[in-house]
Amino acid sequence: MISREELEKNQVWLYAFVLLIAAGVGLLWPKSSESFDSMISLILAILLYGMFAQIPFFRLKEALSNRKFIYALLVTNYIAIPILVWGLAYFLPNDPAMLLGVLLVLLTPCIDYVIVFTQLGRGNEKLVLVSTPILFVTQMLLLPIYLGLFMGKTSAEIVSVGPFFEAFFGLIVAPLVLALLTQWWSRRHPYGERFLDATAWLPVPFMALTLFIVVASQISKLYTFFPFISHVIPVYVAYMAIAPIIARIVSRIFRLDTGAGRALIFSAGTRNSLVVLPFALALPEPLNGVVSAIIVTQTIVELIGELLYIRLVPHVLLRETQENAG
Numbered sequence: 180m181i182s183r184e185e186l187e188k189n190q191v192w193l194y195a196f197v198l199l200i201a202a203g204v205g206l207l208w209p210k211s212s213e214s215f216d217s218m219i220s221l222i223l224a225i226l227l228y229g230m231f232a233q234i235p236f237f238r239l240k241e242a243l244s245n246r247k248f249i250y251a252l253l254v255t256n257y258i259a260i261p262i263l264v265w266g267l268a269y270f271l272p273n274d275p276a277m278l279l280g281v282l283l284v285l286l287t288p289c290i291d292y293v294i295v296f297t298q299l300g301r302g303n304e305k306l307v308l309v310s311t312p313i314l315f316v317t318q319m320l321l322l323p324i325y326l327g328l329f330m331g332k333t334s335a336e337i338v339s340v341g342p343f344f345e346a347f348f349g350l351i352v353a354p355l356v357l358a359l360l361t362q363w364w365s366r367r368h369p370y371g372e373r374f375l376d377a378t379a380w381l382p383v384p385f386m387a388l389t390l391f392i393v394v395a396s397q398i399s400k401l402y403t404f405f406p407f408i409s410h411v412i413p414v415y416v417a418y419m420a421i422a423p424i425i426a427r428i429v430s431r432i433f434r435l436d437t438g439a440g441r442a443l444i445f446s447a448g449t450r451n452s453l454v455v456l457p458f459a460l461a462l463p464e465p466l467n468g469v470v471s472a473i474i475v476t477q478t479i480v481e482l483i484g485e486l487l488y489i490r491l492v493p494h495v496l497l498r499e500t501q502e503n504a505g
Contacts, residue, residue: 183379183380186380186383186384187295187383190295190383190386190387191295191296191299191486193383193387194292194386194387194390194482195482197387197390197391198390198391198394198479198482200391201390201391201392201393201394201395201398202394202395202398204391204395205394205395205396205397205398205399206398206399206402209398209399212395212396212398212399214396215392215393215395215396216396216460218392219389219392219393219396219456219457219460220349220350220457222385222388222389222392223350223389223453223454223457224349224350224353224354225354225381225385226291226381226382226385226386226388226389226453227290227291227350227351227354227355227454228354228357228358228378228381229378229379229380229381229382229385230290230291230294230311230381230382231311231312231354231355231357231358231359232358232361232362232375232378232379232381233308233378233379233382234308234309234311234312234358235309236312236358236359236362237362237363237366245306245439247433247434247435247439248306248310248433248435248439248442248443249310249313250433251429251430251432251433251435251439251443252310252313252314252443252446253313253317254429254433255425255426255429255443255446255447256288256314256317256318256446256447257317257321259425259426259429259447260285260286260288260422260425260447261286261325263418263421263422263425264281264282264285264286264329264418265329267281267285267414267417267418268281268282268329268414270413270414270417271410271411271414272410274407275330275333276407276466276469276470276473277407277410277411277469277473278329278330279326279330279466279470280411280459280469280470280471280472280473280474281411281414281473281477282325282326282329282330283322283326283455283458283459283470283474284450284451284452284455284473284474284477285415285418285450285477286318286321286322286325286326287318287322287450287451287454287455288314288318288446288447288449288450288451289446289449289450289451289452290311290314290315290451290454291382291386291451291453291454292386292449293307293445293446293449294307294308294311295386296445296449296485296488296489297441297442297445297446299489300441300444300445300488300489300492300493301438301441301492301493302438302439302440302441302442302444302445302492302493303436303438303439303441303442304442306438306439306442307442307445307446310446312355314446315351315355316351318451319347319351341461345461350454350457361374361375361378362375389453390453390478393453393456393475393478394475394478394479397456397471397472397475398475400468400471400472400475401472401475401476403468403472404468404469404472404473407469407472407473408472408473408476411473411476411477412476412480415476415477415480415481416480416484418448419448419480419481419484422444422447422448423444423447423448423488423491423492423496424496425447426440426443426444426446426447426448427440427444427496427497429443430443430444430497437497437498437499440497441492441493441497444488444492444496444497445488445492448481448484448485448488449481449485450477450481452474452475452477452478452481453478455474456471456474456475459471459474
């Protein structure tokens, strides 16, 4: 039987295999695959519960002692990256649906598989893990503000507040509270401790399941809306190329060590497509199909980019010899 350590070590290849299978299923049986839409939020909530359960919340004060990293993380994701996205948006056609999809995905930092890729890229994944609740809450609070700044009245006309609150409580608050209760139970009873240990098995298989459901249910839309997608792919590629450089500069400004600097780079380059997808699916027809296809396209581009990141970040962009640079 495979151990959890072996599963985690080989998870990237598992995700790649799942993506191929999901694409095949979605293209061969598009009508049947569309029924997966209703499952995305539930599977994602279980995934996030598994992720949150591994965060040492009761040692959060100790873990947050690296204030420089937290400040650098917030500056990168909520000042530098929005400026970059604002600049890249000028290269998009004047289409509200296209702009909305790009903004939803590029303005929200990842909180799940960024931890995996940070570890593979020899960054300090513990810093990313601990910063997850901070990124989670701040992006939900700031996203409506950024949409208003970037899109003006158009965002209010096409985006309903209801789905955002539903996603926030269903995908964030509920899994977070359950994770806290699980950790509290584990500190007081042996059964709770064993249950908490069992939750460590959840992230990898449920990440794979989430990717399968998302890609299988949305892949046919990529073909349907390819004229839109052809415009956003270059923007996503440019983002993947520029974001790490920006994070590297911020890392030098804040004088982060090598592990923290790499973690910052992965946080800047990795976006929260899986969490914002339910927002897109909750939009009215036909807007939901266009926006969700644009978001899923970013997921595919990003996963390819992450495979390059895990090689280039530790060997080119931020090597060990640069630890005390700046």
